[in-house]
Amino acid sequence: xxxxxxxxxxxxxxxxGGWAAKELTEKGLKTLMLERGRNIEHVKDYVNAGKDIWEFxxxxxxxxxxxxxxxxxxxxxxxxxTVYGMWVNDMESPYSEVKRFDWYRGYHVGGRSLxxxxxxxxxxxxxxxxxxxxxxxxxxxxxxEDIAPWYSYAEKFAGIQGSKEGLEVLPDGEFMPAMxxxxxxxxxxxxxxxxxxxxxxxxxxxxxxxxxPHHNRTNCQYRNRCWRGCPFxxxxxxxxxxxxxxxxxxxxxxxxxxxVTKLLYDKDKKRATGVEVLDAETNKTxxxxxxxxFVCASSFNSTWILMNTATDIWPDGLGSxxxxxxxxxxxxxxxxxxGGKVEGFDDKYYYGRRPTGVYIPRFRNIYDDKxxxxxxxxxxxxASRENWGREIAELNIGGEFKxxxxxxxxxxxxxxxxxxxxxxxxNRISLDKEKKDKWGLPVLKMDVEIKDNEIKMRRDMMNDAAxxxxxxxxxxxxxxxxxxxxxxxxxxMGTARMGRDxxxxxxxxxxxxxxxxxxxITDGACMTSASSVNPSLTYMALTARxxxxxxxxxxxxxx
Numbered sequence: 001x002x003x004x005x006x007x008x009x010x011x012x013x014x015x016x017g018g019w020a021a022k023e024l025t026e027k028g029l030k031t032l033m034l035e036r037g038r039n040i041e042h043v044k045d046y047v048n049a050g051k052d053i054w055e056f057x058x059x060x061x062x063x064x065x066x067x068x069x070x071x072x073x074x075x076x077x078x079x080x081x082t083v084y085g086m087w088v089n090d091m092e093s094p095y096s097e098v099k100r101f102d103w104y105r106g107y108h109v110g111g112r113s114l115x116x117x118x119x120x121x122x123x124x125x126x127x128x129x130x131x132x133x134x135x136x137x138x139x140x141x142x143x144x145e146d147i148a149p150w151y152s153y154a155e156k157f158a159g160i161q162g163s164k165e166g167l168e169v170l171p172d173g174e175f176m177p178a179m180x181x182x183x184x185x186x187x188x189x190x191x192x193x194x195x196x197x198x199x200x201x202x203x204x205x206x207x208x209x210x211x212x213p214h215h216n217r218t219n220c221q222y223r224n225r226c227w228r229g230c231p232f233x234x235x236x237x238x239x240x241x242x243x244x245x246x247x248x249x250x251x252x253x254x255x256x257x258x259x260v261t262k263l264l265y266d267k268d269k270k271r272a273t274g275v276e277v278l279d280a281e282t283n284k285t286x287x288x289x290x291x292x293x294f295v296c297a298s299s300f301n302s303t304w305i306l307m308n309t310a311t312d313i314w315p316d317g318l319g320s321x322x323x324x325x326x327x328x329x330x331x332x333x334x335x336x337x338x339g340g341k342v343e344g345f346d347d348k349y350y351y352g353r354r355p356t357g358v359y360i361p362r363f364r365n366i367y368d369d370k371x372x373x374x375x376x377x378x379x380x381x382x383a384s385r386e387n388w389g390r391e392i393a394e395l396n397i398g399g400e401f402k403x404x405x406x407x408x409x410x411x412x413x414x415x416x417x418x419x420x421x422x423x424x425x426x427n428r429i430s431l432d433k434e435k436k437d438k439w440g441l442p443v444l445k446m447d448v449e450i451k452d453n454e455i456k457m458r459r460d461m462m463n464d465a466a467x468x469x470x471x472x473x474x475x476x477x478x479x480x481x482x483x484x485x486x487x488x489x490x491x492x493m494g495t496a497r498m499g500r501d502x503x504x505x506x507x508x509x510x511x512x513x514x515x516x517x518x519x520x521i522t523d524g525a526c527m528t529s530a531s532s533v534n535p536s537l538t539y540m541a542l543t544a545r546x547x548x549x550x551x552x553x554x555x556x557x558x559x
Contacts, residue, residue: 006032009275009290011260014111016523016539017296018238023547025251032253032288037107039256042239046229048082056081076488078104083227092438101446102487109256113237115227118207120160121533122151122171131529134374137423138499140528141509150541158236159214162206170361176211178204182350184342184383184411185358191472200363207356208236222352257281265310272519292518292550299524300429300444303495307431319506319513326430328423328497329448330530332489336458338465339414340477357382362532373456377532381415417461420532421454423494448486491535493527511546518559520546
């Protein structure tokens with residue numbers, strides 16, 4: 001604690017924070033990484049990674065006690081015995097809901113880089129242009145050409161498996177050899193391509209699972225236990241990739257259980273000078289000083305820190321002079337699509353537990369296609385055979401039942417749409433100063449909803465899914481809408497957006513806070529629009545780009 005002066009401070013240790021620490025230390029800066037939660041050490045602390053399902057007391061399911069203790073987490077799949085303790089404690093870290101918002105957080109070293117779905121896609125050129133062309137939100141201050149080299153840089157280090165498809169709507173990247181679709185997926189993909197004259201595509205989902213040894217990491221073992229932590233380093237996480245790289249420089253100090261409550265701001269210099277930190281275990285307060293600060297605490301927590309900073313100058317916090325801090329919340333709406341059974345492959349099966357599915361990229365509102373809503377959606381899904389857990393009609397006891405369970409069931413395929421949500425100003429988070437968390441800190445209040453544009457899109461997400469599957473010969477196709485609440489995509493974005501004008505945005509084109517140019521925000525808070533693809537690869541690229549800029553500016557004496 002005695003040495004509290006650094007050249008750079010990184011707040012948060014998830015995907016963006018890990019990248020910031022790697023880049024800043026490799027460029028020679030003495031860097032402090034602050035994580036509000038507990039430490040999780042690579043391999044050693046992946047306590048459930050090697051367990052089979054029968055080794056869990058409740059076979060991996062949730063208990064009534066878990067449901068009682070996690071009023072938010074219980075709303076969806078994250079609450080289960082195999083990763084219990086990896087998600088935030090809802091009772092210790094509550095929030096307020098003007099409208100329902102499902103906020104699933106990981107407060108520990110590595111954050112949600114240990115828990116993410118690993119789907120890794122580039123935004124396309126239209127994603128960076130759409131706001132300006134359609135008069136939505138504000139214009140991105142960058143274009144695809146600005147970030148493309150950084151996508152390549154991030155992909156090469158992270159390790160992304162995938163196939164090159166040559167599509168404008170989903171740009172190719174620097175890929176490792178792709179995982180393979182199974183026999184049914186290949187058949188359905190070929191039939192979709194033929195039926196739509198090559199204008200719709202289905203291929204293996206691009207994911208941050210390595211298929212070759214890479215940077216002292218062992219390639220994916222097809223265990224599909226990724227979110228328990230991978231002792232092989234088979235997928236990209238802070239622990240497997242960026243943290244070892246940063247530590248290898250000798251320039252990184254990692255402090256866990258340190259809650260950053262505000263940035264320290266010098267109103268004369270118009271710069272942040274450091275951070276104020278609350279020790280989560282002792283409740284003692286400390287200050288750390290640095291010249292550069294990367295705020296990567298996850299979208300909403302990064303904005304929460306700004307809201308608590310320099311309130312003597314701006315009542316609503318640092319970055320609020322534009323009136324946009326906390327606004328323009330986005331996510332990806334999903335949980336609707338279609339599925340059915342596939343005949344003719346009863347003599348076929350597959351090997352291993354592949355940690356990715358198939359992907360169908362966006363085809364709506366591009367080229368000559370025009371719908372009665374803006375933007376579009378892609379699909380994720382896959383085909384598999386039913387297992388011993390299936391229900392067999394008219395068989396529920398006896399020898400015939402046992403015999404039937406020795407054989408795999410029918411092939412089924414399903415696809416789920418992931419749609420873009422527009423950046424509505426009225427979708428916002430704010431401080432609830434009446435409600436406190438375990439540490440006596442004000443919590444966030446959520447006021448977010450999807451609107452008519454997304455509701456119209458969801459109809460196509462279901463109907464287009466059914467149409468494609470039926471065109472591919474899938475039988476008994478049924479659509480579904482399992483109802484979406486904002487936040488369920490776990491892709492929360494916005495609230496401190498990038499832009500071209502300080503009057504309408506919180507950050508400039510280099511991720512600098514307009515009112516404090518030595519403060520950089522490169523996690524989901526910075527996003528100006530959401531695209532229809534998973535955002536984490538874009539966070540990696542933006543962080544590497546901003547770190548490169550920050551160090552160059554520092555050397556020029558501009559920060």
